[in-house]
Amino acid sequence: MTTKQSTTTAGLALRDLSVRFLVGHGRRRGTAPTVVQAVNGVTLDLVPGRVLALVGESGCGKSVLAAAILGLLPANAQVRGAVELADPAGGAPLELLRCPERVLAGSVRGRRIALVPQSASTHLTPVRRVRGQLAETVRTLTGVRDKAALRTRCDELAVRVGLTPADLDRYPHELSGGMAQRAAMAFALVGEPEVVLADEPTAGLDRPLVRNTTAALRDLADQGRAVLLITHDLAAAEDVADDLAVMYASRLVESGPAAAVLADPWHDYTRGLLAALPRNGLTPIPGQPPELSRLPAGCPFHTRVPGDCSGDPAPRPVGDRWIACRSGGAEPVPALSGSPAATSGTGDQ
Numbered sequence: 001m002t003t004k005q006s007t008t009t010a011g012l013a014l015r016d017l018s019v020r021f022l023v024g025h026g027r028r029r030g031t032a033p034t035v036v037q038a039v040n041g042v043t044l045d046l047v048p049g050r051v052l053a054l055v056g057e058s059g060c061g062k063s064v065l066a067a068a069i070l071g072l073l074p075a076n077a078q079v080r081g082a083v084e085l086a087d088p089a090g091g092a093p094l095e096l097l098r099c100p101e102r103v104l105a106g107s108v109r110g111r112r113i114a115l116v117p118q119s120a121s122t123h124l125t126p127v128r129r130v131r132g133q134l135a136e137t138v139r140t141l142t143g144v145r146d147k148a149a150l151r152t153r154c155d156e157l158a159v160r161v162g163l164t165p166a167d168l169d170r171y172p173h174e175l176s177g178g179m180a181q182r183a184a185m186a187f188a189l190v191g192e193p194e195v196v197l198a199d200e201p202t203a204g205l206d207r208p209l210v211r212n213t214t215a216a217l218r219d220l221a222d223q224g225r226a227v228l229l230i231t232h233d234l235a236a237a238e239d240v241a242d243d244l245a246v247m248y249a250s251r252l253v254e255s256g257p258a259a260a261v262l263a264d265p266w267h268d269y270t271r272g273l274l275a276a277l278p279r280n281g282l283t284p285i286p287g288q289p290p291e292l293s294r295l296p297a298g299c300p301f302h303t304r305v306p307g308d309c310s311g312d313p314a315p316r317p318v319g320d321r322w323i324a325c326r327s328g329g330a331e332p333v334p335a336l337s338g339s340p341a342a343t344s345g346t347g348d349q
């Protein structure tokens with residue numbers, strides 16, 4: 001079932017996306033594999049011109065979600081749902097989960113959707129200067145071969161991400177963490193992608209560099225791209241996000257316009273993340289998230305910290321926000337646009 005809402009505004013629409021890993025299968029005949037449920041029923045829109053921050057504790061499934069979008073999961077992964085990349089010309093969207101690898105490699109990755117990977121500097125070859133590696137990416141993705149043109153293009157990219165052309169003539173180990181992060185951003189921009197997925201781009205950076213990075217992401221969105229910022233740094237998300245999605249133990253617990261969610265969080269988990277910020281006294285959330293291979297049957301958060309919860313962990317739309325398990329006493333208000341049936345994604349399949 002497709003819905004109008006799912007394709008009219010989103011550059012990239014995730015519909016009921018689930019990923020699980022089968023671990024230990026085949027090692028011994030007859031033993032059942034362990035199932036790691038890394039992503040569970042995620043519905044999200046990445047909208048051109050907007051930054052969506054996906055926040056949540058380590059291990060909740062954020063990077064797996066990005067890998068699923070790009071078709072970069074290992075062979076033991078099983079994916080369900082849909083990932084629709086809108087056609088800027090108004091044609092039918094491209095459903096990425098059913099796209100052959102040839103199409104993903106040849107016309108999607110780097111060209112339409114770029115990833116700024118977690119620990120970006122480790123993705124650069126240490127023995128070659130950055131410029132040569134960037135020029136090679138430009139050659140591959142754009143077909144430019146002329147040496148002078150390649151040099152100009154690389155210099156332009158450097159300046160766009162806040163590096164100097166001279167920085168490109170360094171070896172990766174000669175770049176600071178912040179510079180390496182910006183270099184990774186330059187690689188992501190080569191193909192002028194419509195969608196940029198940035199995985200923990202502020203990890204390990206001090207505050208001024210965090211602001212630098214969030215400003216660079218803002219620029220990408222202002223140029224009309226849809227940007228996903230994956231982070232466990234809620235403060236960085238606050239800096240730049242237009243939309244916010246909060247993930248806990250493989251599921252979204254709530255999502256919506258960032259300002260609204262931050263000013264009035266509905267889910268106890270979001271409240272817990274906010275209380276853990278330094279300015280709010282660093283109050284930690286008690287307990288530990290469940291193991292993704294042993295998720296509880298009901299709401300995975302309220303089995304850790306008791307609260308007002310319907311027990312149904314699947315988020316549902318309420319106005320322009322989504323909320324799981326109706327936690328924290330957030331009474332659903334009448335939907336402002338569309339009925340729940342028209343906005344609840346693809347449903348079971």
Ligand SMILES: Nc1ncnc2c1ncn2[C@@H]1O[C@H](COP(=O)(O)OP(=O)(O)OP(=O)(O)O)[C@@H](O)[C@H]1O
Nearest residue numbers: 021036038057058059060061062063064065074292
């Ligand atoms: N190939 C795999 N086989 C089995 N489990 C996996 C595999 N890849 C990832 N996982 C599991 O999926 C879960 C989610 O991992 P993921 O890297 O998405 O977390 P994350 O939210 O990005 O965390 P972080 O903030 O630390 O990067 C983890 O429990 C991880 O162990």
Ligand code: NI
Nearest residue numbers: 299302309325
């Ligand atoms: Ni709950």
